[in-house]
Amino acid sequence: MTATPGRAAADNEVRVCSGQVRSPLGFAAAVDRIGELAAETLGWPGSVLTPLRILGRHVVPVAELVPEAHAERVCFGSDPVLDRAETATWVWPEMDGRVPPPAARVTGMLAPARHWRSALTAAVPFARFTSTAIVVPKSVAVAADFTSTCLIRARQFGIAVLSADGETVDVELPGRCFHDEPPAEHTAVSRWVNEIVYQQLIAAEAPAPSRS
Template sequence: MTAIPERAATDNTVRLCTTRIQPSLELPASVGTLAEFAMEPLGWPGSVLAPMKLMGRRVVPVAELLPDAHAERLCVGSAPVLDRAEVATWVWPEMVDRVPPPAARVTGVLAPARHWRSALTAAVPFARFTNAAIVVPRSVSDGRDFVSACLIRARQFGVAVLSADAESVRVELEGRSFEDAPPAEPTAVSRWVSEVAYDRLLACEAPAPSHS
């Protein structure tokens, strides 16, 4: 073998070896840091919760405490309920007046990932009932298939798309906003996610107040 990069010698014949340099697909910062940076362009109210797994997906929820409902639950000693099977019964018609009110509102779910396919897979299930966004490395957003594949799919589901490098976060696609939309009908999933957010907000020293 010769000492010249990208060149090999075999039987006195020099053969050129072409090597494509793949762009880095690493996130430029921690998931939590990217979530904090993304809040300004996204404009979601509430507290950025710690990264967690919800429904098997690694995401960062943003939520705010609902003071009136929280006070009501404190009065009756109704703590957050994290048992998903139990919460699933709360949307049954016969349970309407027998379950605690939601004391937290999830204002958005962010899914940072190294590739847009993984990020969308994580974010789309939440886009049915709250704001959703993904964050990918800037090198991914500069890829040839990004506009023709990622942005088209994200637009179909109303998911915002952001790209990040070591210095900034840039909005590539605005997502659907739930701020001015009528409240979505609660589902077993949305109620359970609300309870998880409520539990995390209570664990925070100073959760952000509600804007409602």
């Protein structure tokens, strides 16, 4: 394995967002609290991480460390690499066995938003490689176009739909669950996202233990 120094993203594709204040998205609770409630409702294992802006989309990752891979990377001094151009080369066949192993397992990606259209736009890019869910205020879930349009589109992508009202989170539509499926083969995007999540996990005070 090749030790690779960590790098900071220079293209503003990743931004840490504050979820500690009252949500500006129409929820009665802070975004981080909404994330915790949603992950618990869906049964997603791992740590609910700080809200992030990735590829211009506001999301809340849920993830856990892969102990063996993390230990190997610590041993080799291989920090998270956030340079998207560099991580894109890691999925090339000729790089097999020559790059750091994925040390995070993204168990889900939440997309809280004021409106379901914005939430779906945020969640769709991640639905190819992990469980995803959108969270909207309860008032949105009773709108006329919610059942006729939102749930149909979410079902097409396997995205779960949740509504939140204060401390209550309800599942309006179950989504595709990756937890019992073989790990999806990494793409350039998913490998880069994995490094972003890995950085957030090791920065957390106490990441949740892995199931393995």
